[in-house]
Amino acid sequence: MARVLQPFEFIEAAGVKEAVAALSQPGTRLFAGGCDLVPAIRRGQVRYDTLVSIMKIEGLSEFSSHPKVGVKIGAQVLLSRLVNDIWVGKRWAALHEAVEQLYPPHIRNMGTVVGNLCAAVNYYDVPVSMFAHRAVLTLSDGTTSREVGIDDFYTGGRGTAVGAGEMVTQIDLPPPAADAGSAFKKIYKARRRADDLHKINAAAYVALDEAKEKITDATLVIGCVGDSPLRITAAESALVGQVAGDEAFNSAAEMAVAAVQPMTDAGWVEEIRSDWIRILARDVLAQAASRALSRHDPAEDAHLAY
Amino acid sequence: MNDFAYVGKRMTKPDIYGKVTGEAKYTDDITLPGMVEGRILCAPVAHAKIVSIDTSEAEALPGVLCVLTHKDCPDIRFSRSTMAEALPEFAFTGERQDQFILTDKVRYMGDWVAAVAAEDITTAERALELIRVEYEPLPPVLDPFTALEQGAPVVHEDCADNIAFEMDHPFNCGDVEKAFAEADAVAEFSGVNSRQKHLHMETDVAIASFESDKRLVIYSPSQGPHLAKKHLTKRVFPDLDDGDIRWISPAIGGGFGARLALGVEPAAVLLARHCNRPVRVTTTREEDFQGYSSRTDMHQTIRVAATKEGKLLAIDQKIVSDSGAYLSHSATTSTVNMQKTLGVLKCDNIKGHLTVVYTNTPVTSGFRGYGNPEGAFVLQQALDRLAEKIGMDPMEFRLRNLKEPGDPSCFVPVTLEHTKLKECIDVGAEKFGWKDKWQGWDAAKEGRYRRGVGMSVLTHASGAGGFLLEHSSCVMKVLTDGSLNLIVSPCEMGQGIIGALTQVAAEATGLRYEQIRISTGDTDVTMFDIGSHASRSMLVIGNAVHAAGVKIHDQICERAVKYFEEHQVKLEASDIKVRAGEITSDKAPGVVIDVSKVAYDAIYDFGEGGSQLNASGSYLSTSHHPNHQAAFAEVEVDTETGQVTVVNYVSAHDIGRAINPLLVEAQMEGSLVQGIGFALTEDFVIDPETGKVLSDSLLTYRLPSTMDVPPMEHLLIEEPLEAGPFGAKGCGEAGLVNPAPAIANAIYDAVGIRVHSLPMSADKVLWALKHGTEEAPGQSRVSGQFL
Known part of the structure; x- marks a missing residue:
């Protein structure tokens, strides 16, 4: 049965490096929209002393879409940002439909696209559409970054390919074929x-x-x-x-x-x-x-x- | 045409500004000096003996003021339902008072084991974790039918057969068996509703504070604070008297019937007593799901019989209701199911029997509709089956069995005075296009997506006069600017009663709508009233307001005579009228006197006439003044996935007169959405092995979203009810009764299957499409979990 939240440290990291460095402390976790994390803490399923928000890091808010170039989604982009995007609607319709039908709808306004993927919950909708669109995730430790296809991102259970000292900074969707x-x-x-x-x-x-x-x-x-x-x-x-x-x-x-x-x-x-x-x-x-x-x-x- | 200034107009309700700007103060917004926070420890198992509770660690935590358990509670059992205080003794005798504030034994997962007060809420929360409870698990009984079996685990030791309540239909009549034997056609339908959650946005919360004069002040969002106060003194804390408590209901974050039961108030009072500080007790949404209240799931079988000409001969209903671990409202809601649901049509032979059973599941409660939606889901499908057997249009079948004025009514033993159900059906059917859309019982539908239409009719109450304590009183006073203070006790929980009463007050007094201010929610200020439920506020409280308003109007007229004399017009008070703040007379064309002048002079009269304009008004209702509704639904069923989409919905409501059509339509729209959730998406799931509520968040308990809401039309059939304020009847609950049966009947029309449990989710529909409904799989019989 869910509890009232206990107090925790809340750090707003200024850069990716600072964010992932903070993670080396035990009991620390990254925080974006909190849609999955906060209920889990309230239910006593997980316990963290420190949450590190990535929402103030510069350069993670990029969102762009173009039918010939693809979609770029930075780690801070909220799900609601995608709903009214004309090109996502027309050319990445699976993603559009997944986001549009999210239940309950408040998740769109709170949750990030990247967070929805990183939560690694097996019944979430957005990851399914991301598989269909062959998304590529960019993982960064603040200095170097690497790309991981979504097919290789999930490693079983609720595990992901995100290693120690890393975070997902961006998702890229390749452009669809002409027809x-x-x-x-x-x-x-x-x-x-x-x-x-x-x-x-x-x-x-x-x-x-x-x-x-x-x-x-x-x-x-x-x-x-x-x-x-x-x-x-x-x-x-x-x-x-x-x-x-x-x-x-x-x-x-x-x-x-x-x-x-x-x-x-x-x-x-x-x-x-x-x-x-x-x-x-x-x-x-x-x-x-x-x-x-x-x-x-x-x-x-x-x-x-x- | 009526010459009303406000009645029947689409006015904006005056309390809405505070609600949308965040200015309105809810219980959680209130902070009292020295107030501390309380939390309740909920049991993690469904059924267990409490061997020991060690509170020492929790008590030692800095900031903790007290930790209470069962041994600290008054040794008296009570029911959470406050309705007992509004019932006459004869009707009350069967209701068990069956729970303690903190329990002596765990009877459901979520049962209240201990309570903590601490300086802040996180400390209180940590203290809960430090309470060591040793449980001796007992086998739980999670299914009402299992609970009725010999040798089943016993939920309450003083109730060995687990039967919490049992009765026959209070208005059993005729000879049902004979009627069935003589009938041309007999049909039967059985089904069960799910435990729909109220999901008021404000979860259960209460503040209790003993003031220096030893009076207890309670802040809590109750739907009936006078009744709750009475119940608290009589059943929970018998050392307190009615006058010892002041109950304040601040802004209420939704009710839907849940606030008719005591929530955390007794625990807050207990904690406040022990720590001598004001205490606020808070609950979370998950606790609300696991423990607080929901609709009662009623397993029902209804048999009906008719002649081949379509005369309804007999109804026979059996109900087994799963009360959960404590009785609360489930006996009364199940009784109302028998009375209202079966009473919608004319029928001379009625038999009903009700058994309410204890199980180790969360407590159920009263819910908007109060038994009627639960019953209508089954009865209206049985009626459709009967119409099919005699090959009659289901609308025609209902039209042939309508009650007329003079027939016995249903809810209370009175004669039906006023019904416009026929007009509701006629107008609704016309708007819906029933004649074109209904293609007969054997209409062949083809293709993957099949459409069907269904209908349902209902009768509901405007209060329960003649049965409940249906009287109400109010006080009015007029200020120097011609504005009015109206002191009255409806509970504004979003339904708009404050706005509607403002319109009644403005119309009856002749004062300006914008200048009427309502004081409510404080039992020290308002006069006795049993609260907002049973769609009663408009009729009962509205009439009290009307009675007082007319007196104010007459006082203004009497005092206005002399102002007309200043205009050289000699008038009687009866020649004068007051409307929207202006005093005029047909006999003095062109003369307009503002009410503020009269009101000011009444107070600022240093001579002999000085007196503030004031009046009180009372009303006693002697009937339940039923309102009626017909509803028509069109659905589209995806035969490959089983998914049902409502594509069109039309209802027509017998409202008497709509004081504010905007608010009535809003009630219908809101209740349709809640009804679609009841019918299709809202699934309260209890784990059949552990008793844990699985759908314990809004992620897993699916409320309908805007995507689920079809185009809809809600028509108002207006012919004033003589007894109503300006002719109005109630409308708060009715709209939730018809959606489930109308949708269910439409599904049958589309694809020829009936689902026997709510919600009619895609998996159940698909299974029934493939295999029929006779051999339903996964029949656990627990709480709506069979097909």
């Missing part, structure tokens, strides 16, 4: 016990050839089925070269079901889960392809969102 689209969808389930499934989320990216017929590139990601979002690589490679249509998407969806390890829960939950994985996989692929065909503005079919 490409993406989509994100999620669906909630009533939970019955602590470790029960309570959601499935999925995202896809589909690029078409010049004739807008055949698939030249695709990603398909399913969330809530493991420690971190799962790329369905078999389906992705099978889709390339196929005509973008029901047949290809249905078989990709079957591969998604096959790729997911069964849960240990009741059989009927397994059945619902498999159905949802199949349907969401097919839906996001179809939606992404439809957007690739039409360069559709996702705002116009917001009513189709789950």
Whole structure:
């Protein structure tokens, strides 16, 4: 049962170096929006004496988007900053949809994009869309930095590739192909016990050839089925070269079901889960392809969102 | 056309400015000199004996003033529900008083074991961690049906069968079995609602302070401070008398029925007594989820019978309610379910039986609608099944069984005087386009996304006159500028009653709306009233305000006679009228006297006529004056995922007269959103093995967001109720009753399945689509957790 917060030290670091240096003290942690951290402290799941805010560090607030260049998201950028961005909406629709449908909506106003990824919670929506967009994270110790693809970012459990004395300073999304689209969808389930499934989320990216017929590139990601979002690589490679249509998407969806390890829960939950994985996989692929065909503005079919 | 200055107008409610600017003072904003902070230790297990409590470490912590346990509490049991004090003895006899301030045995996870007062809240919090409690775990019983079995764990030692309350429908009538035997068609539906959370933004909080004259002052957001005060003196601290307590309800951060029960007030009083300092006790949102209160989950079966012509012959209802660890409101809400839900249509043979069961789950409570939404979810689906069996349009079936004035009403044993339910159905159906959208019981729907329509009707109360203590009084005084102080005790918890009463007062007195100030919330100042609940405030308190207002109006008229004489017009007081601050008469065209002149001269009269204009008004309600509503929902079901989206919603409400249509519509809009949450997204989940609430935050307990709210229209059917202030009836709760059954009936129309538990979430709908609802999987039967 949650408690009233105990007092803690709060340091507003002026630079990345100072922030990561402070982390060498035990009981210290970085703090951005606090959406995941503060409830965890209140519940007594974690305890920190010092929180180091990164929100005053210079140079981490950059946000830019351009269809030919990509999206840059600094570590301080709030989720709400993405919601009204026209290019994220048009060309990184999966990300747009994930952010737009965040529940509860207050998280958009408090939470950062980078923080949402670093929290490493397996049912979060934004990481799923980031997998579909092949995000690249920049990790820095204040002096040198290195890039890590999102596929390699999560290391099991709630672990990430962020090493000691490092922090994530930026996320980059590569530009989509000329005729490409993406989509994100999620669906909630009533939970019955602590470790029960309570959601499935999925995202896809589909690029078409010049004739807008055949698939030249695709990603398909399913969330809530493991420690971190799962790329369905078999389906992705099978889709390339196929005509973008029901047949290809249905078989990709079957591969998604096959790729997911069964849960240990009741059989009927397994059945619902498999159905949802199949349907969401097919839906996001179809939606992404439809957007690739039409360069559709996702705002116009917001009513189709789950 | 009415010539009202304010009634029926879309006025801005006067208290809104303080709410939106942050100026309004809530309990948590209040700091008393010397005030310390209190916290309560909640049990981490669902059922256990408390072997020992060692408070020595906690007491030794610097800054801790006292640590209290069960042995420090008055040796008297009470119920958190304060409604007992508003009920006549005959109605009260069955209600158990079953809990201590701090418990002698853990009966649910979250039960209150100890309380701490300390100089600051972090010290109090640390002290909680230093209290060493040795628990001897007992097997918990988490399901009402298991609790009813022989040999089940016993929640309360003096209640070996775990049955907290049992009764037959108070208005059982006719011969139900005979009616079923003779009927052309019989239908049945069973289902259970989930434990919807109130989720008032302000979590439970109270300040208790013993002043130097030994009086106890309590600051707490109660929906009925007079009743709460009475309950506290009679049941919790019998050494205190009614006059020993001054209860102040500051601004209230939402109620929805939760504030009809005592919360942390008894603990705050206990701590204040022991440490001789004012104490504020605070709770967190997670504690609110785990322990405080929610809607009672009522497992129900309703059988209904009709002739082939569509005459409703009989209703037979069985309820098993899961009260949680203590009784609180669950007996009364379940009783109201039987009375109001079954009483919506004309039926001569009614039978109902109710069993309220203790389990080791959090305590449930009263919630907006008070049993009616729980019952309507089941009854209105049973009625649809019956209409289907006789092949009749469900709207037509309801129209054929409407009550008319002169028929027996339902909630209290009176005759129905006023109903516009037929007009509600007609107008709502027209707006919704029911004739076009309803395509018959066997309409074939195809495709992945299928649309369907459903409807539901309800009757609800405007108070419970003839049953509860339904009287109210108020005081008015007019200041020299013609402004009015109105001292009255509704509880403004966001519903807008302050605004509506201001309109009634302005209209009745003839004074200006902008110049009416309401003093409320302080039991030393306001007159007795049982608080804001049961949609009663507008009718009962409104009538008291109207009664006082008319007196002020008449006083102004009498005093105004001489001012007309100054204009060489000789008038009787009855020739004069006061409206919006101006005194005029048809017999003196062109003469306008401002009320401030009369009001000023009344006070500043050094001669014989000096007296401030003042009046009191009282009203006693003798009926529940039911309001009615018809609602129509259109949904779209994704047959592949099971997801349900409400795409359109129309309701029509029998309001008598809307004092402020803006506020009535806002009530309907707000309750529809709460109703959509009840129907589709809000899922209160208790772990079936441990009794822990899993959905204990707003992250996991999903309230509807704006994305879930459809286009909606709320129509007001206005024909004044004679007994209402300017004809008004209540409207606070009704809007929450229809959404779940209307949506459920629409789902059936779309895809032909019915889900038997709320919320009707995607997984349940999908399972039912694939397998039917007969062999529901995962049937734990716990709290809405079966399909």
